[in-house]
Amino acid sequence: MEHHLLDPTNLRWSSSISLTFSSCSIIPQNELTSTSSRPFFFVQSSKRYSKPVSTGLQKNPKKDLSRILRTEAAIRGIEKKSNSRKYKQLWPKAVLEALDEAIKENRSEAALKNFALLRKQQWYKPRCQTYTKLLMMLGKCRQPEEASFLFEIMLSEGLKPTVDVYTALASAYGQSGFFDKAFSTVDDMKSVIDCKPDVYTYTILISCCTKFRRFDLIERILADMSYLRIECSTVTYNTIIGGYGKAEMFEHMENSLTNMIESGSCLPDVFTLNSFIGAYGNSGQIEKMEKWYEEFQLMGTKPDIKTFNILIRSYGKAGMYKRMMSVMDFMKKRFFTPTIITYNTVIEVLGKAGEIEKMDNYFKKMKHLGLKPNSITYCSLVSAYSKAGCMEKVDSILRQVENSDIILDTPFFNCVIGAYGQAGDLERMVEVFLAMQDRKCEPDSITFATMMQAYNAQGMTEAAQQLERNMIAAKDNLAHKGEDGQNTGRVIACLCPPL
Incomplete structure (x- = not known):
């Protein structure tokens, strides 16, 4: 079945987009036919000093761009060669940069392939630091089995694990919830x-x-x-306090702060402050949030931009919009520059409150200040316009992002699909779904659930059921595909020394 975008003047992303699940049709066949004036946080202002303008040697931007392009081209070349067995004398810098780039971006498959290529080089020498980085990355990607196998490979190369290596391995287990293995790794360290x-x-x-x-x-x-006579650091206490705060275990959180102060070696800092006011603010306990803000002020802990973002979100969530705006005014008077997070928070709060005009004003102000909107910004705008029934403004948002370089993600497309689905505009909903592929956004369970809900709301139960069947079939097909090299387990197997 062939799909076409129905209104190219409004959505010109693509006219021939292949579906993510190419093995079967995802879209059903019949779809295309149809309180106080003076806030508590005022403190004495400090002078702001301007930095002198440097008159030294300036970098040539053209040379910098040329260097970046050469590096990126080299990285792409290395990643292409990582699938081959014949390259054993590659340029060391290119191989190492490709590996570092993949690790930084948490692309585990590419990183492991590049590492396999690195081990084939004649100039390769195993280093614990490289294994530490890879283990930390696998922990973030929640791949403990691969981390365990990588550790065995390191031992086979004759390396003696360091504290950092063991810590990275324990982290890889812990971040996947394998606490028995994590604690066992720590016990191994002691021996x-x-x-x-x-x-x-x-x-x-x-x-x-x-x-x-x-x-x-x-x-x-x-x-x-x-x-073992190991004293907690400030980071340790902040980790405990932050964990208790997010779980709304306020008594334990406050007791941990007391232990922190009584230790005599650790003092609360801005991270401690943000954990406290964030915990109470998120739970709607505004009075306690303000109380602890004042307490930390008395302890000499100064707020940062994140502190004010938390206050703005907390007041907005509680419907205290005057207090929220007071925080914005305070930031301006005290020379705190609002960030994209600040404006995203205000836009989201005003959108949920139905204050469309005020929300639009802050959106315009954000752009005038040179802050570039991101996917979160546009999600909040689309949600607000959809709730207010302003679908023409949703169309306007799509035109804005159409030719921009903004990185759109799956949640953004889910938001737009939901907006058109709730409005009953199923044709536009399908257009946006097809356009996801052009932006390299994979649909998820929320995408399909949103579309099925829209079909059912229009009485198209058969179409919703067909979509669900196609989705299940497509997932099963991908699960058994196995021939495209996407299986990370196969990738890491190539790290074994050749027989």
């Missing part, structure tokens, strides 16, 4: 000479525990640290 776990190791473990709400393990970790 290795000059490789004892340190405060950073335990802080990483605590961070993993808070993410999975395994607060029962924190006392065990602290007891282990006490036995």
Whole structure:
């Protein structure tokens, strides 16, 4: 079945877009036929000093661009060669830059392929630092099995694991919820000479525990640290406080702050402040949020831009719009420059409140200040316009992003698909779905659930059921595909030394 965009004057992204799940048709056949005036946070202002303009040598932007383009071309060339077995004398800088780039972007498949290519080079020498970076990346990508296999490869190369390597391996297990293996890794460290776990190791473990709400393990970790005479750092306490705050375990959060102060070696900082006011603000306890803001002020902790963003969001969520605007005014008077996060927060709050005109004014002001809107900005705008029934403004948003270089993501397209679906404009909904592919955005379960809801709302139950069947069939096809090299397990297998 062939699909065409129905109104190229409004949406010119593509006229022949292949679906993500190419094995079957995703779109059903019949779709295309149819309180106080003076806020509490006022403090004494400090002088703002301007920096002198440098008159030294200036970089040539054309040369910088040329260097960047050459580097990117070299990286692309290396990644293409990573699938071959014959390249053994490649330029070291290009190979290492390609590997670093993939690690920074958490592209595990590309990173492991590039590392396999690195190990084939005649000039290759194994280094613990390289393995540490790869293990940390695999932890972020939640691939503990691959991390374990990579660790075995490192041992086979005769390297002695360092504290950083063991910590990265424990982190890889912990970030996937494999706490037995994470604690076992730490126990292994204790038996290795000059490789004892340190405060950073335990802080990483605590961070993993808070993410999975395994607060029962924190006392065990602290007891282990006490036995080894390892003192908590400020980062350790902030990790614990932040975890309790997000879980709304306020008593434990405050007790941890008391322990932090009584330790005598760690003082609360702006991260502690933000955790406290964020926890109480998110839970709607505005009075306690303001109380703790004042307490930290008395302790000499100064706020930063994130602090004010938290205050703006908290007041907006509580419907205290005057207080929210007071924070904006305060920032302006005290020379705090609002960020894209600040404006995104204000736009979102005003949009949810139905204040379309005020929201538009802040959107215009943001652009006048040179702040570039992102996908989050446009999501908030589309949601607000959809809720207010201003679908012509949703069309306008699509025209704005049409030829821009803004990186759009799946949540943005889901938002637009939802807007047209709720408005009953199924043809436009399909256009946007097809346009996702041109922007390299993969549809997810929310995408299909939103579309099926729109079909059902229009009484097209058969179309909704057909879409669900096609989606399941497409997922099964991708799961059994296996021939396109997308399986990370196969990729890491190529790291084994050749027989």
